[in-house]
Amino acid sequence: MATERYNPRAAEPRWQKAWDSAKLFEARNDDPRPKYYVLEMFPYPSGRIHIGHTRNYTMGDVVARYKRAKGFNVLHPMGWDAFGMPAENAAMQNKVHPRDWTYGNIAAMRAQLKVMGLSIDWSREFATCDVDYYHRQQMLFLDFAEKGLVTRKTSKVNWDPEDMTVLANEQVIDGRGWRSGALVEQRELTQWFFRITDFSQDLLDALDRLPEWPEKVRIMQQNWIGRSEGLLIRWPLEQSTAPAGESELEVYTTRPDTIFGASFMAIAGDHPLARKAAAENPALAAFIDGIRRQGTSAAALETAEKKGFDTGIRVVHPFDPHWALPVYVANFVLMEYGTGAIFGCPSGDQRDLDFANKYGLPVIPVVMPEGEDPATFQITEEAYVDDGVMINSRFLDGMQPKQAFEEVARRLSVVAVGNRPMAERKVNFRLRDWGVSRQRYWGCPIPMVHCDACGVVPVPKADLPVKLPDDIDFDRPGNPLDRHPTWRHVACPKCGKPARRETDTMDTFVDSSWYFARFTAPWEDRPTDPAAASDWLPVDQYIGGIEHAILHLLYSRFFVRGMRATGHLDLDEPFRGLFTQGMVVHETYRSADGHWLQPTEVRIETDGAGRRAVEIATGRPAEIGTLEKMSKSKRNTVSPEEITDGYGADTARWFMLSDSPPERDVEWTDEGAAGAHRFLQRVWRLVSGAARALGETVPQPAASGGAGAVSRAAHKALKAVGEDIEKLAFNRAIARIYELTNVLTGPIGDIEDADPAMKAACREAVSILTHLLAPFMPHLAEECHATLGGRRMVAESPWPQYDPALVVDTQITLPVQVNGKKRGDLTIARDADQGEVERAALDLDFVQKALEGRKPRKVIVVPQRIVNVVA
RNA sequence: GCGGAUGUGGCGGAACUGGUAGACGCGCUGGAUUUAGGUUCCAGUGCCGAAAGGCGUGGGGGUUCGAGUCCCUUCAUCCGCACCA
Numbered sequence: 044m045a046t047e048r049y050n051p052r053a054a055e056p057r058w059q060k061a062w063d064s065a066k067l068f069e070a071r072n073d074d075p076r077p078k079y080y081v082l083e084m085f086p087y088p089s090g091r092i093h094i095g096h097t098r099n100y101t102m103g104d105v106v107a108r109y110k111r112a113k114g115f116n117v118l119h120p121m122g123w124d125a126f127g128m129p130a131e132n133a134a135m136q137n138k139v140h141p142r143d144w145t146y147g148n149i150a151a152m153r154a155q156l157k158v159m160g161l162s163i164d165w166s167r168e169f170a171t172c173d174v175d176y177y178h179r180q181q182m183l184f185l186d187f188a189e190k191g192l193v194t195r196k197t198s199k200v201n202w203d204p205e206d207m208t209v210l211a212n213e214q215v216i217d218g219r220g221w222r223s224g225a226l227v228e229q230r231e232l233t234q235w236f237f238r239i240t241d242f243s244q245d246l247l248d249a250l251d252r253l254p255e256w257p258e259k260v261r262i263m264q265q266n267w268i269g270r271s272e273g274l275l276i277r278w279p280l281e282q283s284t285a286p287a288g289e290s291e292l293e294v295y296t297t298r299p300d301t302i303f304g305a306s307f308m309a310i311a312g313d314h315p316l317a318r319k320a321a322a323e324n325p326a327l328a329a330f331i332d333g334i335r336r337q338g339t340s341a342a343a344l345e346t347a348e349k350k351g352f353d354t355g356i357r358v359v360h361p362f363d364p365h366w367a368l369p370v371y372v373a374n375f376v377l378m379e380y381g382t383g384a385i386f387g388c389p390s391g392d393q394r395d396l397d398f399a400n401k402y403g404l405p406v407i408p409v410v411m412p413e414g415e416d417p418a419t420f421q422i423t424e425e426a427y428v429d430d431g432v433m434i435n436s437r438f439l440d441g442m443q444p445k446q447a448f449e450e451v452a453r454r455l456s457v458v459a460v461g462n463r464p465m466a467e468r469k470v471n472f473r474l475r476d477w478g479v480s481r482q483r484y485w486g487c488p489i490p491m492v493h494c495d496a497c498g499v500v501p502v503p504k505a506d507l508p509v510k511l512p513d514d515i516d517f518d519r520p521g522n523p524l525d526r527h528p529t530w531r532h533v534a535c536p537k538c539g540k541p542a543r544r545e546t547d548t549m550d551t552f553v554d555s556s557w558y559f560a561r562f563t564a565p566w567e568d569r570p571t572d573p574a575a576a577s578d579w580l581p582v583d584q585y586i587g588g589i590e591h592a593i594l595h596l597l598y599s600r601f602f603v604r605g606m607r608a609t610g611h612l613d614l615d616e617p618f619r620g621l622f623t624q625g626m627v628v629h630e631t632y633r634s635a636d637g638h639w640l641q642p643t644e645v646r647i648e649t650d651g652a653g654r655r656a657v658e659i660a661t662g663r664p665a666e667i668g669t670l671e672k673m674s675k676s677k678r679n680t681v682s683p684e685e686i687t688d689g690y691g692a693d694t695a696r697w698f699m700l701s702d703s704p705p706e707r708d709v710e711w712t713d714e715g716a717a718g719a720h721r722f723l724q725r726v727w728r729l730v731s732g733a734a735r736a737l738g739e740t741v742p743q744p745a746a747s748g749g750a751g752a753v754s755r756a757a758h759k760a761l762k763a764v765g766e767d768i769e770k771l772a773f774n775r776a777i778a779r780i781y782e783l784t785n786v787l788t789g790p791i792g793d794i795e796d797a798d799p800a801m802k803a804a805c806r807e808a809v810s811i812l813t814h815l816l817a818p819f820m821p822h823l824a825e826e827c828h829a830t831l832g833g834r835r836m837v838a839e840s841p842w843p844q845y846d847p848a849l850v851v852d853t854q855i856t857l858p859v860q861v862n863g864k865k866r867g868d869l870t871i872a873r874d875a876d877q878g879e880v881e882r883a884a885l886d887l888d889f890v891q892k893a894l895e896g897r898k899p900r901k902v903i904v905v906p907q908r909i910v911n912v913v914a
Numbered sequence: 915g916c917g918g919a920u921g922u923g924g925c926g927g928a929a930c931u932g933g934u935a936g937a938c939g940c941g942c943u944g945g946a947u948u949u950a951g952g953u954u955c956c957a958g959u960g961c962c963g964a965a966a967g968g969c970g971u972g973g974g975g976g977u978u979c980g981a982g983u984c985c986c987u988u989c990a991u992c993c994g995c996a997c998c999a
Binding site: 048258259262263266267269271273294295296297298309349373374375376377379380381382384385386387388392393394395471473589592593649654701702703704707709710712714715717718719721722724725728774775777778779780781782785788792856857858859860862863864865868900901902903905908909910911912913 | 916927954979997999
């Protein structure tokens with residue numbers, strides 16, 4: 044039968060328009076149905092939609108369309124993470140205003156996204172650089188400040204010399220700026236901070252209440268927060284050696300049990316005691332200077348020698364007034380962690396051991412593996428870090444390290460140094476406060492004013508927004524707001540005298556820390572409608588890249604806590620379900636002379652012997668390289684347009700979700716895309732053929748025989764696909780749809796001669812198939828649905844319900860094993876009891892043969908699963 | 915160093931709580947249809963073997979009637995964090 048090929052280029056825009064005019068995807072806040080909020084991490088408007096974006100949004104769209112069909116009030120919005128450096132770089136390079144560049148990119152990318160046929164509520168779209176958005180962000184900042192969640196402090200910051208801005212710890216990767224790649228320097232600056240550390244414990248505890256987050260992400264956040272329990276010990280200084288005014292050294296340790304193994308103290312170069320000592324000791328000052336210049340990259344740290352310098356200061360051991368220990372300044376002690384001072388126990392820590400060996404310090408073993416002889420147990424080159432039994436530790440001898448910890452804590456907590464206990468228990472976190480000041484133009488201005496008389500004064504809410512000035516120059520690096528002739532000059536809101544605006548703008552991670560809440564009521568003139576935000580949130584399914592496992596997700600979790608404290612919503616956590624999807628990767632190709640070739644520049648030839656690549660332009664063989672994340676440098680990119688122009692959006696959507704599980708990388712191949720398109724055309728032939736042959740066949744109860752098989756296949760697929768989508772197992776759902784299509788191909792080919800029951804079963808089955816396809820290939824599904832005479836659009840139709848009676852078989856085929864090896868099958872009624880199954884199995888020829896007349900020793904019947912005859 | 919994964923045909927991958935390993939797709943082989951094809955349809959496709967049969971989920975061992983799945987051990991690859999006291 045001759046069928047027109049399905050033409051996606053005609054059909055897809057038509058259906059997109061139909062969905063649009065019916066406003067099918069616009070969510071209403073007053074809709075009484077249960078809500079479902081599905082969100083993909085919003086894109087940075089770089090200029091082009093990348094194929095990775097497409098995969099991400101398609102996953103969210105499948106969920107959104109499925110949930111909508113299941114009767115939920117679905118919120119599926121889209122916006123733009125639009126502030127940031129690239130806009131300024133473009134301004135510097137191309138003399139284009141960051142605003143124009145950004146909004147131009149947004150327009151281009153929005154058009155690209157629309158081609159994909161995503162079921163997005165575009166009425167809620169915004170960009171974080173919209174004044175409407177950052178205005179409300181400034182309101183939040185002031186509310187946070189009022190609640191004490193914002194502080195201003197001088198601290199050592201990571202300074203990116205290329206971008207001329209401060210970076211958060213999280214933005215320093217291997218000692219380099221996450222964006223510029225420049226080596227980061229340390230500088231002392233006064234900065235704005237969000238007090239995320241106020242929530243350290245809660246941010247940690249609440250991870251256990253996020254069962255729908257990947258384990259990996261929760262562990263990464265746990266490690267990042269880095270909680271440890273230990274003891275803060277105040278070591279008295281030997282007064283004759285101490286700088287004036289210093290009497291003790293505070294040390295944080297998680298191993299107080301090893302205190303009798305201590306042989307030195309080490310403090311950071313920035314430690315106050317080190318500074319004081321250096322003031323009187325030029326050689327020490329020079330040493331500390333050297334530490335500051337030392338690289339902080341991972342490689343530098345790896346190879347950097349552990350170096351120390353004896354300050355001459357001595358501390359007294361807390362348990363022995365006659366035991367003095369030297370205080371070194373050491374290059375491996377961090378001022379930022381704990382107290383910036385440690386005690387070194389060489390026998391229990393490899394780094395301390397190396398240090399002790401280098402400087403000839405004593406090595407006293409204090410923990411020994413169970414069963415060793417304390418008289419002979421020695422530590423020379425390798426520290427013993429495992430559990431064991433205490434030795435050489437006076438009153439701790441014989442204890443487990445855990446008991447020893449408690450004993451030391453107990454004894455020291457009752458001894459006083461001055462008016463404080465010599466030691467107290469302390470919980471320590473690795474997490475630092477979040478520095479949000481950026482010396483950039485294209486960001487949300489921090490709504491603060493500096494007045495010589497009044498100090499730092501918040502901009503009154505009535506005076507918001509603090510708008511970015513339009514007239515700016517990018518002829519020099521640095522912050523253009525600083526150089527603007529007028530913008531920074533403002534009257535002090537308090538005293539009215541001339542004052543200066545804060546010229547720092549906020550880290551763009553602030554923008555993305557609450558956008559999901561703004562989507563719930565983007566029209567509000569306050570940051571949120573607290574009721575709407577609390578109703579819609581948490582996001583039921585959040586989908587994005589693993590690269591945001593720490594930064595964005597942790598900041599958002601903090602923001603929700605801050606917004607709750609300031610009354611903007613009532614919510615524990617922003618994202619109930621989190622899914623981190625894999626990347627789209629592609630083979631790489633190199634020409635004979637070694638330069639990278641684009642996929643469009645090579646032709647792949649395949650035969651029994653394998654695959655070869657040929658450079659089209661030269662006809663010479665090209666080398667097929669490894670799979671890589673698509674990148675400009677390797678030239679292995681495929682653009683969404685290339686695919687949609689050729690095959691249409693449905694094919695692209697289908698291919699990206701088939702085969703590979705969504706959390707893994709998917710390899711883009713031409714063969715795969717072509718295969719997906721073949722399937723699309725096959726479905727169209729099948730459904731349109733069925734529609735023509737069946738006309739208005741009235742569905743009637745499926746009968747037995749072939750019609751029953753068709754019905755059962757359809758209902759089984761219906762059940763399975765729904766369950767797979769719920770689990771985000773898109774590849775499995777797609778395999779199910781293929782299976783159903785394979786089952787239907789035969790019967791529908793012969794449909795002209797079929798009986799009415801078969802016709803009815805096929806009619807129902809193709810209708811089910813259409814609904815199953817709809818989340819994945821929504822345009823094709825609409826076309827099929829219309830061809831079948833569907834009244835409404837699929838996008839506004841409910842998900843069909845499967846018939847429970849049709850998803851179980853009455854006859855089942857059990858594998859029959861003899862001695863654990865499969866020898867054949869047994870077809871029997873599903874509800875046959877164990878005895879029947881056993882008798883029938885023993886009657887089977889191949890079982891008889893295998894038994895050779897012997898009685899079986901045992902017959903194992905697992906109902907509805909397997910029979911195993913043990914001979 | 916610490917933490918986390920992953921390992922199944924030529925390839926991507928299925929296999930729910932221990933129960934027919936390889937669903938589904940790609941590729942490949944053979945055949946049919948078509949003016950032709952990069953179309954469509956049919957059949958085949960884990961490995962060895964003519965067959966009977968045997969062997970098969972990174973390697974080795976174990977538990978079990980039965981192991982891809984559980985336990986021990988080992989190897990390989992990938993990812994994250996990392997001078998954190």
